Amino acid sequence: MNYFEKQPIMPKKLMVVVTIILIFLSALFGYSFYEQEFMDKPVPANAMASHWALLICAVTALVAWYVSKIAIITKVEDEHLFVSLGKFGKTKVALKDIESVEDKKGNPAAEFLGYGYRVKLKQLGYIGRGKAAIELTIKDQKRTLVITTDNASSLKEALRYEHAATESL
Numbered sequence: 017m018n019y020f021e022k023q024p025i026m027p028k029k030l031m032v033v034v035t036i037i038l039i040f041l042s043a044l045f046g047y048s049f050y051e052q053e054f055m056d057k058p059v060p061a062n063a064m065a066s067h068w069a070l071l072i073c074a075v076t077a078l079v080a081w082y083v084s085k086i087a088i089i090t091k092v093e094d095e096h097l098f099v100s101l102g103k104f105g106k107t108k109v110a111l112k113d114i115e116s117v118e119d120k121k122g123n124p125a126a127e128f129l130g131y132g133y134r135v136k137l138k139q140l141g142y143i144g145r146g147k148a149a150i151e152l153t154i155k156d157q158k159r160t161l162v163i164t165t166d167n168a169s170s171l172k173e174a175l176r177y178e179h180a181a182t183e184s185l
Contacts, residue, residue, distance in 0.1 A: 019092040019174035021165060023144040025101075025131050031084060038080035045073040088144040090163055092174040097152075099142050099163055105133035107140070113155040117172050120149035124164055135159075 024031065049069040051057045064072075082102070091098040097114070100106040124143050128134035134141040139151075139160050146164030150172060153160050165171050 017092075017174050019090070019171055021088075021090045021167065021171070023088045023090070023146050023164065023166060025086050025088065025144055026083075027145065035080050035084045038076050038083065042073050042076040042080065045069045045076065049073060088142045088164070090142070090165065090171065092171070097175065099161070101133045101142060105142070107142075107161065109152070109154055109161065111175065113157075114152055114175060115155055116153040117175050118151050118153075119168060119172075120151045120162055124149045124162055128162075 026034070046069070048064070052065075052069070086102045089098070089100050089102075092111075095111050097109045097111060098106070099109075124141060125131055125145075128136060128139075128141045128143045131143050131145065134143050136159075138158065139162055141162040142164065143149075143162070144164045146166045148166070148168035149162055149164045150168055151160050151162050152175075163171070
């Protein structure tokens with residue numbers, strides 16, 4: 017039994033607002049570059065040079081794109097559990113190394129002080145806006161792994177099903 021979940025970090029409405037603000041800033045700096053380079057307007061004494069405006073425009077556009085795409089991705093396939101936060105913070109765990117899977121009590125976002133890829137003294141967390149969370153104890157690891165999810169029962173079932181299948185081999 018395979019499992020896949022893509023859990024956005026930010027609510028859609030907030031993501032839209034942040035993306036619009038970043039696009040506006042990108043357009044503002046882009047226009048500053050265009051005005052100086054193509055309209056031959058002089059650079060005022062307190063303005064920024066066109067190459068800085070272009071750089072800020074490009075960086076802001078990249079940040080807007082990344083913010084709109086960021087999500088916690090949880091996959092259970094064959095013999096491994098994969099969890100990542102976009103392109104960063106990837107974790108791969110062999111299912112045979114999972115010692116226990118338990119429901120996480122409380123509010124993980126409050127416990128980890130925010131959303132995203134979080135590290136505590138004895139826990140590593142992929143904390144999104146999921147309704148529930150599970151905590152995995154992994155063999156030879158000092159930290160437990162906490163993953164928020166919208167469907168904890170399906171994720172636990174997939175982990176147990178795949179874990180049982182790998183042990184029977």
